Amino acid sequence: MSNDVLRGNFKTRDKVEIKQAEETLEDRFEMEAKKRLGGSIAFVSKKKVMWDTDKK
Amino acid sequence: MAKILLINPTVREEDVPRHVPYGIALLAAIAMEKGHLVQVYDENAWRQGDETTKAVCVADDWDIIGYGGITTTYASVKRIARIAREYAPQAVQVMGGGLLTSLPREMMSWIPQVDVGCVGEGFITFPEICDMIDRGGREFWDIKGTVSRKPGGGLIMSQMRPLMHDLDSLPFPAWELFPLEEVYFKNSQALFSEEGMLASRRLDINASYGCSLICRFCYHLGIAGDMRYEKDANGDLNVAFDQPGTYTRDIRYHSPDYVGALVKHAYDKFNINFVGFLDENLMTMDKFSGRTWMNDICNKWHDLGFAPKAKDDGTWTGIHWSGTSHATLCTKGVLKTMREAGCSHLVYGYESFAPHVLKTIGKGATRESNLRSFFWTLEAGIRPVPNQIIGFPNEDFDSIRMNMNAWDDLGIQVRPHFATPYPGSEWFTTYRERISGQYDGNMERFIFDLGDASSISAVISHNFNAVELLGLREAMLQLNYRRIDEYEQIWRKNHQIPDGAPSTLLSENMTGAFLRDADKVKSAIKDSERQDAVAEVTGAGGTH
Numbered sequence: 380m381s382n383d384v385l386r387g388n389f390k391t392r393d394k395v396e397i398k399q400a401e402e403t404l405e406d407r408f409e410m411e412a413k414k415r416l417g418g419s420i421a422f423v424s425k426k427k428v429m430w431d432t433d434k435k
Numbered sequence: 436m437a438k439i440l441l442i443n444p445t446v447r448e449e450d451v452p453r454h455v456p457y458g459i460a461l462l463a464a465i466a467m468e469k470g471h472l473v474q475v476y477d478e479n480a481w482r483q484g485d486e487t488t489k490a491v492c493v494a495d496d497w498d499i500i501g502y503g504g505i506t507t508t509y510a511s512v513k514r515i516a517r518i519a520r521e522y523a524p525q526a527v528q529v530m531g532g533g534l535l536t537s538l539p540r541e542m543m544s545w546i547p548q549v550d551v552g553c554v555g556e557g558f559i560t561f562p563e564i565c566d567m568i569d570r571g572g573r574e575f576w577d578i579k580g581t582v583s584r585k586p587g588g589g590l591i592m593s594q595m596r597p598l599m600h601d602l603d604s605l606p607f608p609a610w611e612l613f614p615l616e617e618v619y620f621k622n623s624q625a626l627f628s629e630e631g632m633l634a635s636r637r638l639d640i641n642a643s644y645g646c647s648l649i650c651r652f653c654y655h656l657g658i659a660g661d662m663r664y665e666k667d668a669n670g671d672l673n674v675a676f677d678q679p680g681t682y683t684r685d686i687r688y689h690s691p692d693y694v695g696a697l698v699k700h701a702y703d704k705f706n707i708n709f710v711g712f713l714d715e716n717l718m719t720m721d722k723f724s725g726r727t728w729m730n731d732i733c734n735k736w737h738d739l740g741f742a743p744k745a746k747d748d749g750t751w752t753g754i755h756w757s758g759t760s761h762a763t764l765c766t767k768g769v770l771k772t773m774r775e776a777g778c779s780h781l782v783y784g785y786e787s788f789a790p791h792v793l794k795t796i797g798k799g800a801t802r803e804s805n806l807r808s809f810f811w812t813l814e815a816g817i818r819p820v821p822n823q824i825i826g827f828p829n830e831d832f833d834s835i836r837m838n839m840n841a842w843d844d845l846g847i848q849v850r851p852h853f854a855t856p857y858p859g860s861e862w863f864t865t866y867r868e869r870i871s872g873q874y875d876g877n878m879e880r881f882i883f884d885l886g887d888a889s890s891i892s893a894v895i896s897h898n899f900n901a902v903e904l905l906g907l908r909e910a911m912l913q914l915n916y917r918r919i920d921e922y923e924q925i926w927r928k929n930h931q932i933p934d935g936a937p938s939t940l941l942s943e944n945m946t947g948a949f950l951r952d953a954d955k956v957k958s959a960i961k962d963s964e965r966q967d968a969v970a971e972v973t974g975a976g977g978t979h
């Protein structure tokens with residue numbers, strides 16, 4: 380398997396590789412929780428929290 | 436030879452990427468066959484954000500950057516176009532796909548970075564554009580099927596590109612240019628059947644183009660004979676799609692030999708164990724071929740040794756597959772044949788179980804044919820995927836209750852879509868003013884808003900607004916008849932409709948207009964065997 384995101388029939392001048400962003404525990408939890416949303420499951424998606432509520 | 440970068444825009448971000456973009460994979464193969472230098476960046480698969488898209492744009496001296504897709508790729512396409520102009524200013528930007536085709540003039544004005552648009556089918560138009568750019572030419576108006584910019588400002592739509600009929604001359608899609616192992620095979624699962632659930636190496640194929648039906652919410656991407664060119668209200672040449680009385684179709688399919696060779700290629704090269712047929716409606720093709728096409732494809736499956744054999748752990752040798760069916764056009768016999776060749780599930784756009792709604796949507800299906808096909812499919816051992824839609828123009832309390840009854844009786848677990856007027860559909864044309872009114876006259880906002888039809892965007896129901904539809908759907912899911920009955924009383928009071936009178940605000944004129952064509956669809960379905968009969972429904976000329 381290659382990390383090259385560009386695939387084709389020639390070699391490009393520059394290689395572009397994926398920045399294999401490691402899945403964090405937070406990402407995993409939020410993804411799993413989202414799948415089960417409903418019933419008594421509710422959770423906070425931390426990336427969407429607007430910490431400064433005055434901005435709204 | 437031109438250096439071409441093809442970018443597959445991001446779509447349906449709320450889900451993992453599941454489908455190699457078939458059109459782009461074919462265009463890449465065609466361009467390579469013509470000798471061009473091609474690279475693919477599958478932005479949708481990698482989901483790496485703008486920084487990677489920028490890096491890709493500067494990774495070489497691109498002559499051409501091409502992108503496109505379905506309507507809901509709009510936001511991504513607009514972003515890619517901006518990045519490409521900034522980071523690869525020398526590249527000619529080519530946009531195509533259903534997104535551009537449904538609204539070519541609007542797209543060219545909303546995305547000013549696009550140099551040339553490919554309207555409709557790209558198989559011949561795209562390589563011709565590439566050749567012209569390679570030769571240093573920029574007179575795109577000389578190439579059929581393009582929309583481009585006049586040197587002094589304004590747009591030129593060239594002549595319409597006729598559809599290609601020798602489909603078997605197409606190369607196989609360049610699947611190898613997409614991250615199959617890294618992304619797509621990991622997301623092979625199709626949670627519609629046991630076999631779909633266990634699929635671990637799935638690839639999709641598109642064996643035919645078009646559908647003989649005229650569902651008024653449906654759009655065929657301008658590649659099904661559904662597109663015409665006409666002068667628009669400003670006197671400019673523009674695209675036109677289904678409208679009452681002007682239905683056109685051109686039914687095309689690959690030969691079973693091509694389909695067999697394609698699947699064999701996918702099996703030999705990528706070791707697949709599942710195939711998803713992307714075809715709009717496999718049954719149209721079967722009926723149209725005089726009931727030979729599906730049968731011959733199934734025979735190929737057996738001949739090639741792909742008819743699956745179950746192993747003890749639930750997996751199999753061979754290749755299971757899935758596709759799309761049609762309630763009225765399927766037969767008990769063909770379903771059985773399909774199951775024996777490995778078909779695991781079939782998507783049915785049942786849409787509704789209310790006869791008065793079904794009559795107006797142009798599907799050529801009835802409550803009875805919905806029910807019949809449902810049981811036939813189950814009996815054959817195939818899982819039907821019973822899609823439902825609410826919010827049709829004449830949706831009312833009766834139709835809502837009829838749907839709930841059917842779900843209850845048939846054990847259907849479904850979260851219905853909302854009837855959504857995607858551009859290119861008949862209902863987009865019919866309701867254009869009304870849609871634009873829901874977005875303060877700004878049609879681009881509507882396009883941005885479009886996603887999965889399970890979220891609400893523009894409402895075309897005459898009886899219910901967006902909030903009502905959302906609430907009604909929730910009550911439907913809970914089979915909460917009491918709440919719906921209670922709300923009906925409030926609704927009747929608000930609209931001054933007495934008990935006993937039909938719960939609808941739709942004028943009789945409008946219902947009549949939808950019904951006139953419904954009769955045509957019905958009679959043509961009945962005896963449609965070949966193109967002449969399809970032409971009766973659609974008014975289209977025959978090709979096969």
Ligand code: B12
Nearest residue numbers: 457458501502503505506507531532553556557886887888
């Ligand atoms: C795969 C698929 C998807 C995939 C998209 C994957 C992908 N990246 O392609 C997914 C699953 C995400 C999807 C979702 C939906 N889809 Co869908 N989907 C399809 C399907 C089954 C196959 C598409 C395909 O490969 N066609 C075959 C190829 C050859 O055609 P093509 O891609 O259009 O390419 C040709 C031209 O358009 C052109 N072209 C395309 N790209 C480019 C680029 C360039 C540079 C050029 C020059 C030319 C060009 O050249 C190609 C050769 O002629 C079609 C049905 C069908 N058979 O077409 C429906 C279809 C496209 N989907 C449709 C719909 C309605 C939806 C949904 C809205 C349904 C829903 N559940 O709500 C959702 C949207 C969800 C969302 N949130 O975005 C409609 C039309 C949509 C539209 N308005 O554009 C279709 C036509 C089905 C139908 N008849 O109703 N879909």
Ligand code: SF4
Nearest residue numbers: 646648649650653715
């Ligand atoms: S049967 Fe399916 S593909 Fe054909 S027009 Fe209706 S929704 Fe579209």
